[in-house]
Amino acid sequence: MEKINLEKYKGIIFDMDGVIYDISEAIKKAVDDSVEKYDMNVNPDEVMEEIAHLIEEIQNYPIPKILLNSYDLLKVKFLEGISFFKKLRIAIFMFNQFNKYKDDESTIFKGIDDLISKLAKNVKLAILTNNKSQYAEEVLKKFNLSNYFSTIIGFNDVTEVKPNPEGILKILNKWDLKPSEAIFIGDMTTDIEAGKAANVKMICVASGLAQKETLREHHPDILVDNTDELIKVFDF
Ligand SMILES: [Mg+2]
Structure with a gap:
């Protein structure tokens, strides 16, 4: 499996449901x-x-x-x-x-909190959800993850939700980063479409809701089965 060398990246954007929060x-x-x-x-x-x-x-x-x-x-x-x-x-x-x-x-996926805290030492982190930004804030707060994320974008912050890349581009703009310097992690085909349209590195986690085959057909850069595999993608 392809590994991510974190030295090449400056920001990582997480989808909420299905990546951090298991609904x-x-x-x-x-x-x-x-x-x-x-x-x-x-x-x-x-x-x-x-x-x-x-x-x-x-x-x-x-x-x-x-x-x-x-x-x-x-x-x-x-x-x-x-x-x-x-x-x-x-x-x-x-x-x-x-x-x-x-x-x-619902609870956070096992191990995702450790991954987030390690990543936060190396890169900027953001949340992009098609849900309300306030919802993401509440979930992060409940699991003591708020401090790791500098930016949270929900449907209320964009005119077009995913699969439109607007949210990703908005975060990159705020961070002043090029798409090649960022990674988006999602779990649905709409996430893959958004990541590809924004030209960022797209990692897809087949964490349970979407079929792995359907996700594969949308060609994410990296497709993993679960949180354990997602953790292994990063070289610290
Ligand atoms: Mg999701």
Whole structure:
């Protein structure tokens, strides 16, 4: 596997959910509850990726925007063949369950805090999330990671969220760095697209929500299976 020589880089941008914060249990439980309540004929493992994308997308929308866009948002495979209003009921139920589980079932990936503290001694660190910046701040604070990040960018700080590279470019601009001096670490295809469009080194962690094969098809510079492998990518 390709190793990263940190001397070549001055800044690293982290995605939050799926890279630092593990929300997969909350999503799994929300899916299981929905499958049971609505007697849906789907395999939860197979729909996780689609639902993770959906949740990531609607998390940052105000309710009117969700409703306005609900017809398109709900054109997802796992809800195919179901009437629109039932789709809406299922999606709202699932999203509520997810929010119910999120705080108690989610924690940071094991070892990611050590990696962050080591990296912070060598390079600048930032967070880029499609969620609210305040949410990222709260999670970092809860796990004593706030001091390591000089910049946090959420959907509220950009006009276009990932896969648009705007957030990455904004951070590079703030740091006064060239794309070749920065790394972006994400876990979804939207992260890979954003990283490639910004021309930074893109590391993708297949930490559970997206299928590794799907991620590979989007050609990140480096693709790893989990946090343990991510830690091994860096040469300290
Ligand atoms: Mg993510």
